[in-house]
Amino acid sequence: MGDLALFELSPRGSGAISVLQLTGRGALQRAGELCGKPLLVGSVTLARLRSGDEDLDEALVVVHGEDAVELHLHGSPPLVARIFSDIGLSREEPEARTPEERAEALLEKAPGEDGARILLDQVEGALRRRLEAWGGMDDDELQAEYALLTEDSRVARYALEPPRVLLAGPVNAGKSTLFNVLVGSERVICSPQHGTTRDLVLQRTELAGWPVDLLDSAGLWGSVRGAGAGGLDPVEAEGRRLARRALEEADIVFLLEPPLGGPAEALSGAGICLPLATKGDLPGAASGALSAAADPGAAAELCSARFRAALALPVRAWSPGRGVLFDPASRSWLEGLAAADLRAAAAAPGFVDQL
Template sequence: MLARTADPIVAIATASGRGSVGIVRVSGRELAPLIDALCGRALKPREASYLPFRDADGSPIDRGLALHFPAPHSFTGEDVFELQAHGGTVVLQLLLARCLAAAAETDPATGRPRLAGLRVAEPGEFSQRAFLNGKIDLAQAEAIADLIDASTEAAARSASRSLSGAFSDEIHTLLEALVRLRMLVEATLDFPDEEIDFLQEADAAGQLVALQSQLAAVQQRARQGALLREGIKVVIAGQPNAGKSSLLNALAGAELAIVSAVAGTTRDVVSQTIQIQGVPLHVVDTAGLRDSVDEVEQIGIARAWSQIEGADAVLFLHDLTRSAAPAYAQADAEIAGLLASRLPASVPVIDVWSKLDALPATQPPPDSGVSLSARTGAGIETLRRRLLEVAGWQAVPEGVYLARARHVQALSRVEEHIALATAHLAAHAQLLDLLAEELRLAQNALNEITGEFGADDLLGVIFSRFCIGK
């Protein structure tokens, strides 16, 4: 549910803990009485003033910079008042409490509370108000949270492009093309007896082809952006002592998992997020897959299969030093069969041959899969490139904007509706009503991305994930 948008709100807008600077932010209407109570005078719009922040008895709580951004020229589109103080936890809590107390005090000039109804902001409420007041669209609002949460430089730069409106501009370009087509179709429906065929004269078929081409380009960049934001989950699977933990350590560049010659050392899930060309990969090391009577190891194996079944890609590790042994090869074949039966066809399984450094010089490595040595690093870079391939990553850094799974799904629905619209157009006048409906549905799906209209519960979910004060 959306927050009470008429209430003035206040929050500490910087991260918790100690820091050199901390910010308390207020957003609402007619903030002058509250500003006077805290600062002792009016503030010049958009100009920083260094002064004491006053307590109820006039004594200073702290000294710092105060700023006033009158509506609509502010982040939220409302009046915004900021106190930039020293970043101590106690100091900021005192200023927050003082704002709330001063808001409830009677203003001598009016006889009314200085700022009636002031309350602590809910998560993401400042950004939510910026969206509701038309300062940013929904995709840009999400980009704020993505920029804060970015785990790689590429993700941060892409989120910044989304925040600046690069993604939204492309969506609006698609929307404009859809609206033009809808106008043509509606005109044909409204004037069916006219001799001029509006759709043929305006090359509606050509416009649909151009729209499909534009949409494909946006989809490609959005998929890349979703990869930068979400990454993929890669699970390392195989028999005990195949080198799974060594591979995790080699990919991560750190000793994260215990490595031992004793089979079954890894009994629980060990995971680490790494980045390859800016793409986050969530790599999971699992217990060795085998029949075991050990109760603890059985739990680890069950957890391993749970991770495997939720993977976006699986690295099936084979020990080159044991691959010729009949029992080992038979066990690998059984695991391969289980992977094929328990994984969707869309989840790639990459065969990885480990311990290349221990392979005799006279024995060539297999032609299929990736052969490597976690000890020497040979083949690790090849595996990294292979992982990017299966993830669908293409290096287009300047054109990528950060996107979310819901954006990609919405664009897929647009693609489906446009395909149906193309089929209806080919059937000419008999299916013009259906053509108009498919174009309308395509426009609705695009509007979901920018939030021009949508369900309140969708907005609530999105903004509830923000931090307080943002």
């Protein structure tokens, strides 16, 4: 009889039922402790699984022998993880080694249709086929192909890992109004009261068909109604702190500039800053300013176009059957290939298997 071990027999992820098998020395006793009652060999029992005083789930417990018990649980990943930790056994992560297996593991979390199609192509061997073709290329072709693969993979990454797009600017600039337009629903409060937004609000949406994580934020400067001589109230100050942090982390910052918005503060952040004049329908507005309130469709189009231009993105992410680097492992593999050694690398045995 081997040591106690717990295996997941059903596929990983959410499903109606998860089946776990407890095997080895003490399996029957450990299952009995989980069910809070002794179990008999050969029995099939509907039991409540418990951890101390906590009720975990109802499960069907099938006892094949003293060293083999099956637990049929509701298919919830957190519940399965909990059973593993309660039994005190670490859960072996299945080792996804080939690029096809790794792409398949990512498929479930693809952020949009294009991302899913890109991954599906890699599951079906598109990247492997692309790299296998390197063997028959001369130096010039290889250099061109290396550059093309790098660019294709850069573009695909935006479909696989949505960039963070922050709406920032002074109070009352129209950030929340634009946020609602871009997410397509009344997600956040908009009001003439300065300092309405305090929390950071994140919503996954699309710009020009590309998935993005869009953030609304508190105004970074400008007077706030209710602020006394002592300055901002602590909650407003906290909102500004969060907005500044978001600024550091954003890939793209739309910096909203309303008419009479006051002098713009110098913004520092790692991302690309795109100034966007707002409230174009008001007197004194900058020419070309968008008007999210008066013409939401045009405002969304303008933001989409500026987003796509800033990141040099094509109209669509997915080109059927194209091999791309799709995860950190494959990207660092390419970086590790010195451009000058491509031919030697491509000729080495097992070149593609190192991915």
